[in-house]
Amino acid sequence: MKKWFIPLIIIALIVYGIYNRAVGFNNTAVEYEATAKTAWSNVESSYQRRNDLIGNLVKTVQGAADFERNTLTEVIEARAKATSVTIDPTNITPENLAAFQQAQSGLSGALSKLLVTVERYPELKANQNFLDLQNQLEGTENRINVARDRFNESVNTYDIFTKKFPNSVLAGWFGFDEMARYKANAGSENAPDIDFDFN
Incomplete structure (x- = not known):
């Protein structure tokens, strides 16, 4: 056997091993990235449901002629x-992600103010349609929280996979960048001060 044949086989096996590793990495990274994107779509879908419910809630509240227009x-x-x-x-x-979170937080704040203001209107609190929408909205807020958690979990899986060595090298070659996570709003780690003195 020729002396050059054995080194050629060794080089071919090394190239084949690197190729297999790169293909395996790429396929897994694509799968994790797609899972994270799907999870993000679920977050957006949950927010869209909330926006649709808020539209119906606003129409119901508009029926109360003396309701505070400013809040609405x-x-x-x-x-x-x-x-x-x-x-x-x-x-x-x-x-x-920060711009998206800020816009959604603004809506959450305005919605909370609306629901507090509604307490002064007994005809709205007795309106079955309003009560149903309020219950659906509460369920949707829970769905949003679950969707955000699942998004963060899938991003975490993707980021861990693409940041471990030697995957980090391959991630750079194939263009797999770190994905952003959904973060809590600033100040949300502090419990709000609540004053129950209504006098």
Whole structure:
């Protein structure tokens, strides 16, 4: 056997091993990235459901002629702002995610104010349609939280996979960047001060 044949076989096996590793990495990274993008779509879907419910809630509240228009206007404007901020699943950057979170937080705040204001209107509190919408909204908020948690879990799986060595080298070659996670709003780690003195 020729002397050059054995080194050639060794080199071919090394190249084949590197090729298999690269293909395996790429396929797994694509799978994890797709899972994270699907999870993000579920987050957006949950927020869309909330926006749809808020539209129905606003229409129901508008039926109360003496309801405070200022509060209603805040909700309508916050809803418009929240629906105008979208994220392309292929470009989930920390900046895009922060803008999305800020818009959704503004809507949550306006909605909370609306629900507190409703307490002063017994005819609304007795309206079955309003009560049903309020219950659906509560369930949707829970869905949003679950969807955000699942998104973060799938991003975590993707990021761990692409950051471990030697995967981090391959991630750079194939263009798999770190994905942003959904983070809590600033100050949410502090419990709110509640004053139950209504006098």
